[in-house]
Amino acid sequence: MPEPLLDQDFIARIERLELVSRKIVSGKLKGERRSRRRGHSTEFADFRPYVPGDDLRFLDWNIYGRLDRLFLRVFLEEEDLWLDILVDTSPSMDWGEPNKLTYARRLAAALGYIGLVNQDRVRVSSFASRLRPVFGPARGRRQARRLLERLDALEVDREEETRLAPSLRTFSLSGGKTGIAIVITDFFDRRGFEDALRTLTARAATTDVFVFHVLSPQEIRPEVTGDLRLVDIENEEAAEITVSRPLLDAYQRSLDRFRGGIQHQCRRSGMHYVFAPTDVPFDQLVLGYLRRRGLVR
Amino acid sequence: MTPLWWLLGFLPALLVLYFLKLKREEVRISSTLLWRRSLEDLHVNAPFQRLRRSLLFWLQLAALSFLILAVWRPRCDRAAEIGRSAIVAIDVSGSMKAVEDGTSRFERARDEALALVDRLEPTDRMIVLSFAQVAATVQPLTSDRALLSSRLRSLEPTDLPTDFAAVLETLSEVAESLESPAIWVIGDGAHGGLDAAPAKVQRFEYQFIRVGGKETENVAITQADVRRTYGHTPRTELFALVSSRFTTEKEWTVRIEREGQLIDARRVRLAPGGHEGIIVDVSLVKPGLLEVAIEAGDALETDNRVVLALDEPKPTPVLIVGPENPWLDDVFRSSPEVAVERVTPEGFPRERLAQQVVDGTAPVLVFDRWLPETIPAAPALFIGCHPSDALASVDYKEREQPVIVDWDRIHPVLRDLAFESVRIRRGEVASSEDARFRCLADATDGCLISELKRSRPGGGTVSAIVVGFDILESNWPLGHFSFPIFFDNAIAWLGRSELEKRARWQTGEVLTAKPPPGVEPGAHLRFRDPSGAERPAVAEPGGLVSLGRIERTGVYELLVDGKVVDRFPADLLDDSESNLTPRLEASSKTGDGAATGPIVEAASVRETRELWPWFALAALAFVVLEWYVYHRRTYI
Numbered sequence: 001m002p003e004p005l006l007d008q009d010f011i012a013r014i015e016r017l018e019l020v021s022r023k024i025v026s027g028k029l030k031g032e033r034r035s036r037r038r039g040h041s042t043e044f045a046d047f048r049p050y051v052p053g054d055d056l057r058f059l060d061w062n063i064y065g066r067l068d069r070l071f072l073r074v075f076l077e078e079e080d081l082w083l084d085i086l087v088d089t090s091p092s093m094d095w096g097e098p099n100k101l102t103y104a105r106r107l108a109a110a111l112g113y114i115g116l117v118n119q120d121r122v123r124v125s126s127f128a129s130r131l132r133p134v135f136g137p138a139r140g141r142r143q144a145r146r147l148l149e150r151l152d153a154l155e156v157d158r159e160e161e162t163r164l165a166p167s168l169r170t171f172s173l174s175g176g177k178t179g180i181a182i183v184i185t186d187f188f189d190r191r192g193f194e195d196a197l198r199t200l201t202a203r204a205a206t207t208d209v210f211v212f213h214v215l216s217p218q219e220i221r222p223e224v225t226g227d228l229r230l231v232d233i234e235n236e237e238a239a240e241i242t243v244s245r246p247l248l249d250a251y252q253r254s255l256d257r258f259r260g261g262i263q264h265q266c267r268r269s270g271m272h273y274v275f276a277p278t279d280v281p282f283d284q285l286v287l288g289y290l291r292r293r294g295l296v297r
Numbered sequence: 298m299t300p301l302w303w304l305l306g307f308l309p310a311l312l313v314l315y316f317l318k319l320k321r322e323e324v325r326i327s328s329t330l331l332w333r334r335s336l337e338d339l340h341v342n343a344p345f346q347r348l349r350r351s352l353l354f355w356l357q358l359a360a361l362s363f364l365i366l367a368v369w370r371p372r373c374d375r376a377a378e379i380g381r382s383a384i385v386a387i388d389v390s391g392s393m394k395a396v397e398d399g400t401s402r403f404e405r406a407r408d409e410a411l412a413l414v415d416r417l418e419p420t421d422r423m424i425v426l427s428f429a430q431v432a433a434t435v436q437p438l439t440s441d442r443a444l445l446s447s448r449l450r451s452l453e454p455t456d457l458p459t460d461f462a463a464v465l466e467t468l469s470e471v472a473e474s475l476e477s478p479a480i481w482v483i484g485d486g487a488h489g490g491l492d493a494a495p496a497k498v499q500r501f502e503y504q505f506i507r508v509g510g511k512e513t514e515n516v517a518i519t520q521a522d523v524r525r526t527y528g529h530t531p532r533t534e535l536f537a538l539v540s541s542r543f544t545t546e547k548e549w550t551v552r553i554e555r556e557g558q559l560i561d562a563r564r565v566r567l568a569p570g571g572h573e574g575i576i577v578d579v580s581l582v583k584p585g586l587l588e589v590a591i592e593a594g595d596a597l598e599t600d601n602r603v604v605l606a607l608d609e610p611k612p613t614p615v616l617i618v619g620p621e622n623p624w625l626d627d628v629f630r631s632s633p634e635v636a637v638e639r640v641t642p643e644g645f646p647r648e649r650l651a652q653q654v655v656d657g658t659a660p661v662l663v664f665d666r667w668l669p670e671t672i673p674a675a676p677a678l679f680i681g682c683h684p685s686d687a688l689a690s691v692d693y694k695e696r697e698q699p700v701i702v703d704w705d706r707i708h709p710v711l712r713d714l715a716f717e718s719v720r721i722r723r724g725e726v727a728s729s730e731d732a733r734f735r736c737l738a739d740a741t742d743g744c745l746i747s748e749l750k751r752s753r754p755g756g757g758t759v760s761a762i763v764v765g766f767d768i769l770e771s772n773w774p775l776g777h778f779s780f781p782i783f784f785d786n787a788i789a790w791l792g793r794s795e796l797e798k799r800a801r802w803q804t805g806e807v808l809t810a811k812p813p814p815g816v817e818p819g820a821h822l823r824f825r826d827p828s829g830a831e832r833p834a835v836a837e838p839g840g841l842v843s844l845g846r847i848e849r850t851g852v853y854e855l856l857v858d859g860k861v862v863d864r865f866p867a868d869l870l871d872d873s874e875s876n877l878t879p880r881l882e883a884s885s886k887t888g889d890g891a892a893t894g895p896i897v898e899a900a901s902v903r904e905t906r907e908l909w910p911w912f913a914l915a916a917l918a919f920v921v922l923e924w925y926v927y928h929r930r931t932y933i
Contacts (some may be wrong), residue, residue, distance in 0.1 A: 008415060011762045095327035171299060188328035227928075229321040232329040239334065243930060250335035258331060 005109040005148055010283055014110055017099060017296045018118040019083060020178055039208075046073045055238075080178030081268070082137070083115035084207075085120045086171060091234045092188040096216020098278040104184040104214055107153045111182055112151070117142045120179065124150065127167035130158035130189050148191035159172060161234045162189040164196030165213060172203045180295075184276075185210040190235075193262055201269040209271040213262060217279045222251060222262040320662060352926055360919035367912035374677070377858070382438070382475040383423045384408050386468055388484025389452065390429035390459040391804065391874040395596040395898035398512050405455040405508040406483040409901060413481060414445045414632075418667030424471065425449060428484075429457035430805050430846075432467040438475075455848040456599050456804045458871040459487075461881065462494035469498045471700065481899070486881035488873065491895070494637035504882040504899040514543045516567070516593045521868065523579065523587065523607055523800035533610070535577040536605060537589045541567035542876055550592050553577055555607070556585045565591075584609040586852065599850055600875045605800045606840050613792035618645055618744035619665030624774040625680070628781045635788055642667045650675065656841065661792045664766055674753045676760050676791035681723065681767035691729040691749070699724045699766070700739040708748070710762060710786045711737055711842040714779040721745075721773075724766030731757070762787050802867045808844040810855055812836050823859075827851020827867075838931075 008015075022168060050059060050070035058108040063071045085108045093101040108124055115122040116139060123136035124147065136143075164185065171181070183204060185194045200209055230239045241247060267274035272293065276285060290296050326332075328751075387410050393403040400798045404867035409426065417423060423445055446816070472478045483506045491498060497592035546568050553561040561577050563785040569743050579587065583797040590602040615629060617639045629637040638660070639741040640646065645774060650673040653659035659675035677684070683693055702714040716738060726743020727734075745765045750758040802808055812822060826846045828851075836842045844853060847867045855863040883898040 093329040100327075119658065187329065189326075190330055201814055216327070217659060219331070227321045229323045230329050230332055231323060231325045233325050233327060237329055239332050239336070242646060246339060247335060250338045251331060254331045254334040258334075 005106045005151055006113065008288070010101070010110070010222055011113065012094075013283070013287060014114050015117060017114050017291075018127070019081065019111070019120060020297050046074045046076055052261075079120075081120040082207075082264070083112065083120045084171070084179070084181040085112055085122070085124045086131070086168070086181070086183045086185075087124065087126045087134070087151075087154065088128070088162065088183075089126040089157050090160060090165075091156055092157055092162060092186055093214070094156040095233065096218050096278055098216065100179060100186055100214045100216050100278055103155060103276070103278040103282065104212070105154055106282050107152045107184055107212060107214075107285070108182070110145045111147055111296075112142050115139075115180075116147060117141050122147065125171065126154060126157075127164075127171075128157040128161035129166065130160075131170040162247075163191065164189045164193060165191065165199060166291035168196045169199040172199045176193075180208045180210065182210045182212065184214060185241055186214050187262055194265065195273070196263070197265045197269060204270045207293075209266075210274055211266050212274045212276045213259065213273055214276045214278060215220075217277060220255065220277055222248070243292045300794045306661070308847070326462045334394055334674050339808070349803075353923055356919055356923035358924060360916045361408050361606045362924060363912045363916035363919060367909040368630045368908075368917060371908040371912060373839035377574050381421055382478040383413070383417070383421065384426065384430050384468060384471055384475070384480045385413055385423060386426040386432060386464065386480070386482045386484075387435075387449075387452065388429070388482075389427040389454045389457070389461070389875050390484075390488070391456045391871065392459070392485055392597065392877050394456070394485040394599055395509060395513055395877050396598075397513060401454070402485045402509040403722075403829065406506075407449055407452060408482050408487075409506050409508065410481075411446055412453050413440050414449065417442055417445075424475075428459075428461075428464040428467075429450060429455055430460050430463070432471075437805075452704040455749050456869050457848055458805050458869075462491065462498075463499045465491065465494045465503070468503070469501055472501050473497075479504060480504065482896070483508065484694060484881075485877070486879035487877050490880060490881050498535065499895050501895060503896045505881070505885070505896050506901060507879065509877070509879065511879060512544060513596045513873060513877040515595045515600070515877045516541045516543060516547070516549060516591055517872070518589055518591065518603045518868075518870070519572075519651065519855075519872040519875055520870060521589055521603040521801065522604060523605050523719065525610065532578055533577045533580045533582075533607070534750045535575075535587060535589070535607075537575045537603065538572055539565050539575065539591065540568065540572045540872060540875065541569065542608045542878065543567070543568050543595075551575055551607070552588075552592065554588045554590070555579075555582055557588075560587075566764065579607060582607060586864060588655075596877055597875065600871075601646055601867045602850075602871065603801070603868045604850075604852055605868075606864060606866055607800070607853050610634070613788055615792075616640065616646075616660045617662060617663040617665060617678075618642060618652075618669075619663075619667040622769065624768060624780075625663070625665060625784075628774075628784045629788075632779065632785050632788070635785075636688055642669075645669050647671070648674075654894065655812070661788055672751075674751065674759055677751075677762075678787050678791060679761060679763045680765070683727065683763050683765070684749070684761060689733055690731045691727050692749075693725045693727050693765070694743060696724055696726050696740065696743070698722060699726060699743075699745055701738050701745055702741055704738040705736070706747070708735075708737055709790050710748075710783065714781060714783060714864070719771060719773045719779070720927075721775060722770040724764060727763065737762070760791055767787060793930070800866075802847055802865055803870050804847050804848055804850060804867055808847050808853060808867070809841045810840055810844070810863060810865060812857065816857060825854040825861075827853065 030061050046058065047063070047210070048071065050072045054072050058073050060071050060073045063069070087108050088102050089101065098245045102211060112124060114136070119139050121137045121139050122143070126134050126136040134154060135147050164187065168183070183200070189196065202211060225243050227242050228240070230241060232236070262272040274289070274293065286296070312593045331378050356559070387406050389403065393401065393406065395402050414423065417440070419440065422440045423440050424438045425445060425448060426432045427435050428724070435452055436445055439445060462709050470478055472480055480501055480503045486505070486507050486810070517540055518537050519540045521536065523533060523535050523825035525533050530842055535553065537551070539549070541547065543648070546566065551563045551565055554561060560582060563575050565573050567573055584607050587605045587607050588602060595601065595797060598735070612634050613639065614636045617629070617637060619624060619642065626639065629635050647669065651657055654675055658671060662673065662675050662677040664677060664679050668682050672684050700720055701719055704711050706712060710804040724740070724745055726740050726745055727747050728743050735748040736744035737748055738744070747763050749761040749763060751761050753759055769776055773865070814835050816822070819835050822836060822842055823831045824834050825831045827849055829841055834842045834844060842855070847853070850867050850869055852868060853865040853886055854861045855865070881896065883896040
């Protein structure tokens with residue numbers, strides 16, 4: 001029997017966590033999140049002078065009595081939070097030990113669960129060459145079971161090749177849904193990651209975008225020897241190599257540049273880059289690292 | 298092994314190498330993106346990347362070039378130039394059959410000669426000679442390299458002894474007919490030098506290419522014969538001398554066989570350079586071919602075996618000339634080993650005897666109180682007379698009643714005889730200081746029985762015994778045992794060598810044989826040599842047939858009407874030839890190119906010239922280097 005995405009112990013430990021957006025987000029409903037937009041909530045924020053047209057119900061009559069001036073009480077409007085989780089399901093994700101896709105599903109499950117129990121609107125999509133809905137939008141603890149089932153059933157799009165840019169562009173243009181966006185991918189797109197991250201930049205203005213870069217240990221420190229014919233499982237392209245020290249050193253340099261490039265572009269666009277090797281224990285990432293990075297508290 | 302075989306040997310290895318290169322393990326990975334970038338990174342950063350990309354090609358090209366060069370068999374001209382006119386003399390003597398490290402000296406010498414031929418320029422000319430006892434032309438002067446090679450390849454070694462001085466004389470005569478010739482002598486140097494050579498030999502320089510080892514171990518039979526001994530009990534004995542040229546003391550078994558059947562075997566233990574004689578009594582062995590062989594795995598096989606003919610003793614022919622003498626007739630008639638013919642002085646066969654002397658078949662002559670005008674040069678017994686032509690320095694004096702007072706008890710003729718009671722009425726006593734005169738029985742003032750060496754017209758001497766009294770004027774025939782024994786001994790001793798058939802011949806001798814009775818002069822006979830080849834021969838007017846010089850050991854056969862009538866064993870029996878140690882002193886050239894003697898040690902032509910193994914090795918090195926670089930290669 002396959003291992004469940006989240007075990008009960010772990011669920012118990014994330015039960016009290018909530019997702020934190022550093023940006024005040026607006027939602028259709030008064031949710032549990034503080035919004036930059038002030039309005040009709042119970043939490044007092046400030047006073048401002050009355051202007052014609054304001055709702056007279058929010059006039060502070062006590063101040064008028066003392067100062068003979070009309071002031072309006074302004075409240076913080078509490079809104080719901082949109083949590084968008086995008087999981088890369090291209091064939092390259094179904095590789096490595098521990099498996100990258102499994103790691104991505106568990107990460108999505110954990111963050112989605114936290115969102116659901118905190119009454120956030122949670123939506124999960126998958127992508128390879130295009131974006132596909134997987135779950136939601138939905139909220140509430142009762143949806144958690146369905147979320148886990150959907151993620152459990154999430155499989156690799158065997159026939160497709162990674163195309164980050166069109167998928168993320170679709171997500172960015174879907175518009176309106178502000179909150180937190182989580183992209184989980186290995187960034188193995190032979191067309192490059194630059195265009196894809198650029199399409200997310202517009203979204204990053206209103207949304208906390210977290211980019212999870214998932215790589216397996218075999219990709220970080222390849223343990224190969226001899227004369228090899230490497231075949232890309234996405235497009236069957238082959239590369240013949242003879243493993244040598246200079247080649248392995250060159251690989252490390254390429255990997256560092258690859259990661260550095262993604263990180264740099266994320267930082268410049270106001271997005272958060274999280275490097276997630278699959279050999280880092282999952283609970284350690286969620287309960288330790290993400291907490292320190294302020295995604296959850 | 299030729300380079301072509303080497304190439305064929307390498308081909309499978311190259312094919313395996315090629316297929317190994319193609320065989321790569323396939324690994325499926327998530328993405329080749331980073332690997333491609335890594336390879337590009339290496340490309341960009343690698344120094345001399347353009348050169349490196351084509352390095353494999355250059356290495357393969359170099360390997361192939363060296364391989365092709367190796368197949369072409371390049372040669373190094375380290376040795377001196379052959380010369381516009383070259384004389385190449387190759388040693389074919391018996392010692393050249395010595396085998397060292399699986400190759401005979403002759404084969405090495407021939408390879409050297411072939412190498413010289415290969416290096417001839419188109420305008421150069423060469424004459425090839427072979428030499429042993431004498432030098433013989435193998436190929437007259439020519440520039441045809443194919444012809445020279447063909448003649449050299451057909452050349453075979455002989456079992457002849459070497460006369461190097463005579464050979465050098467011939468070489469110098471040949472050299473005189475050419476303009477500034479280069480003389481190459483190829484041999485083992487296991488013979489003497491220039492001691493006996495005439496002065497003209499010194500006018501030329503001889504490039505001596507030495508083949509064979511310095512200290513080659515060999516054991517040989519250097520002397521052998523079958524002889525009858527004449528004492529009171531005549532015996533036939535086989536004698537063989539075994540000589541060792543080993544550096545350590547060793548023991549061998551010597552087998553003596555008759556027609557393949559073992560009749561005796563002896564153990565011989567010899568110190569380095571030692572000799573030991575073997576004597577075997579073969580009196581009771583039936584006539585036939587005797588073989589003496591040493592079981593030794595030494596360098597030279599030829600001298601380990603000797604074949605000798607053991608002939609049936611034939612009665613010694615005796616011709617008695619003189620007046621009637623019944624005592625003498627009786628004494629010869631009673632001996633089975635004597636065939637007596639008696640003639641009167643009038644019937645003396647002068648012409649027949651002259652021919653028999655030439656043929657070497659003359660009987661022992663007994664002149665009894667009578668002498669012809671010319672005494673044939675045959676062994677003779679003079680009774681009551683003496684040869685006047687023998688020695689001028691012998692004085693004969695008549696004596697009345699001479700008494701024999703002493704006699705030579707060691708001489709084979711008088712051994713164990715007694716003359717005390719012999720009384721003589723009248724006799725002649727002889728005296729001489731000449732070394733060819735030997736007194737056998739002394740009277741009081743001279744020699745009554747003597748031995749003389751008479752000169753033979755063609756050289757050499759024949760023996761004669763002179764009895765200085767008429768036996769009819771003595772009491773010697775009456776009751777004296779010494780009388781018949783003396784004549785028996787005298788005839789046996791006088792006829793001992795001249796009438797015996799030779800037991801063996803030596804290589805280098807001219808074989809002449811007497812055909813059996815009934816073969817007329819001019820008759821066509823055949824000789825068969827040890828290899829089985831037959832050649833015709835003609836009986837000469839003298840009754841002899843000649844085969845010519847014996848070049849190979851073994852048994853030669855005389856055939857009449859296809860049937861073997863006589864056999865002649867020929868052996869090496871040459872101590873000098875069996876000594877395989879080089880004794881020829883050749884000088885080395887000094888720094889300024891001058892040599893101290895006419896024979897100059899020259900470097901081997903054959904060993905210094907072949908370069909193809911080095912080129913093949915270089916090709917292999919490049920293949921290995923290419924293989925290594927290929928493995929270091931890190932681009933697609």
